[in-house]
Amino acid sequence: MADRYGSDRLSIFLIILSIILNFIGNLLKTPVFGLIGYIPLAISIYRMLSKNITRRRMENYKFVMFTDSFTAWFKKAVDNITIRIRDAKTHRYFSCPDCRAKLRVPKGKGTIIITCPKCKTEFKKKT
């Protein structure tokens, strides 16, 4: 194994994907799903035994970049939902009709004119 690539995040992900696909195949009792489940496992084994270390590193790098950006996007979405739930009693959220920016205004102020801080568009809303 000295000159082989070995395991990385992408290989581990492919093994887990294989296990999940095989599990789903067993649940649905469809052997086709089980067979499809072996494809990521085969790719993972091929990658681990590969001698083309530069290429495998590049694949893993792209995978890590993609998953990290997805994780960051998901965390931001969860944070936004958490903030909205926290502020539900005290604030209302509106989208700017011009630039679609999300605007937060205090609740219970009657009908007010909201000025978008991004594009300076003014619009009337009941809070």
Ligand SMILES: [Zn+2]
């Ligand atoms: Zn705007």
